[in-house]
Amino acid sequence: MTSRRSFLHSSLLAAGAAALPAFAADKTAAPPPAPKAIDGARVVSTWDFGVGANQAAWKRLGEGGAALDAVEAGARWAEADLCNSTVGRCGNPDRDGVLTLDASIMDGDGRCGAVAALEDIAHPVSVARRVMERTPHVLLAGAGAQQFAVEQGFAKEPLLTDKARAAWNEWRKTSQYQPVINAERLDHARPGDKHNHDTLGILAIDRSGKLAGACTTSGMAWKLHGRVGDSPIVGAGLYVDNDVGAATASGVGEEMLRNAASFLVVELMRQGRSPDEACREAIERVVRKRPQASKTLQVCFLAIDKHGEVGAHALHRGFVYAVCDAGKRDALLDAPSVYATEQT
Numbered sequence: 001m002t003s004r005r006s007f008l009h010s011s012l013l014a015a016g017a018a019a020l021p022a023f024a025a026d027k028t029a030a031p032p033p034a035p036k037a038i039d040g041a042r043v044v045s046t047w048d049f050g051v052g053a054n055q056a057a058w059k060r061l062g063e064g065g066a067a068l069d070a071v072e073a074g075a076r077w078a079e080a081d082l083c084n085s086t087v088g089r090c091g092n093p094d095r096d097g098v099l100t101l102d103a104s105i106m107d108g109d110g111r112c113g114a115v116a117a118l119e120d121i122a123h124p125v126s127v128a129r130r131v132m133e134r135t136p137h138v139l140l141a142g143a144g145a146q147q148f149a150v151e152q153g154f155a156k157e158p159l160l161t162d163k164a165r166a167a168w169n170e171w172r173k174t175s176q177y178q179p180v181i182n183a184e185r186l187d188h189a190r191p192g193d194k195h196n197h198d199t200l201g202i203l204a205i206d207r208s209g210k211l212a213g214a215c216t217t218s219g220m221a222w223k224l225h226g227r228v229g230d231s232p233i234v235g236a237g238l239y240v241d242n243d244v245g246a247a248t249a250s251g252v253g254e255e256m257l258r259n260a261a262s263f264l265v266v267e268l269m270r271q272g273r274s275p276d277e278a279c280r281e282a283i284e285r286v287v288r289k290r291p292q293a294s295k296t297l298q299v300c301f302l303a304i305d306k307h308g309e310v311g312a313h314a315l316h317r318g319f320v321y322a323v324c325d326a327g328k329r330d331a332l333l334d335a336p337s338v339y340a341t342e343q344t
């Protein structure tokens with residue numbers, strides 16, 4: 001017996017688009033899939049500097065460009081930002097004074113690429129895109145990632161700034177060379193806020209309804225040399241699926257890695273949760289797994305679904321995200337949080 005679903009599928013294949021109106025006349029048949037409710041392109045990014053990243057992305061999206069090009073442009077903007085000590089060329093180094101960069105990029109069709117612990121290359125997100133487009137692999141790390149970047153024509157240049165070196169020297173005075181997760185802030189006073197967790201996660205939907213995302217960071221400051229966070233791990237710091245939506249994360253990457261967190265957010269949306277609900281549920285999962293640790297670290301999720309609806313949630317207060325759509329809205333929004341602790 002032919003099932004209703006396979007009948008519908010084979011009918012669509014056989015009949016082609018021209019025959020679709022026949023469905024409207026047949027009240028017993030299921031309607032064809034609703035057209036995507038995209039009222040225009042949209043881009044969202046983590047943290048306040050996401051406003052600048054969104055503007056760079058909007059230059060592509062607003063002209064009808066592809067989401068993938070837009071998120072790469074936004075991420076490159078953040079990587080070049082000379083005021084940002086947590087992404088790209090001005091990032092803080094690890095505990096040995098070495099600046100290592102992590103990045104990933106993902107298209108809604110499932111293609112993805114990433115680099116981890118990359119040294120002396122200014123635009124890891126673009127290297128990640130080359131991994132995606134020009135190799136059979138997804139993730140390149142360390143010296144191999146750098147070798148690939150140079151072969152691809154990226155300039156090798158020392159990136160550590162005087163400011164970052166000075167901050168590292170300051171940290172060494174009090175750290176006793178112990179890596180402390182969540183400790184980029186020199187006062188160590190807060191469980192985590194925008195000053196100590198500032199990965200750029202950027203998600204976009206273009207006019208054709210296609211999604212893409214990118215994530216770029218220098219990772220946790222003063223980390224152990226060789227430590228890789230969530231940002232270059234597809235499914236942890238970033239996940240995108242045209243059928244559902246996209247999610248990205250910022251905060252203490254170990255928690256995202258433990259929970260395959262961005263994948264989790266997308267799968268929750270697949271099960272029917274709104275982007276807000278999915279982000280909140282993923283945060284609650286983090287808390288359930290590590291209730292004590294959750295009190296002293298920051299985890300933040302940002303998501304967009306295939307209709308362009310945006311949602312976010314954080315463990316602690318202080319996570320802001322930027323939304324830009326069709327020139328109508330260019331806003332910085334406060335994410336709701338599980339704990340009301342003020343993180344300033």
Ligand code: SD4
Binds near residue numbers: 200218228229231253
């Ligand atoms: C990491 N998730 O390497 C990154 C750090 C971060 O905002 O988000 N900073 O763990």
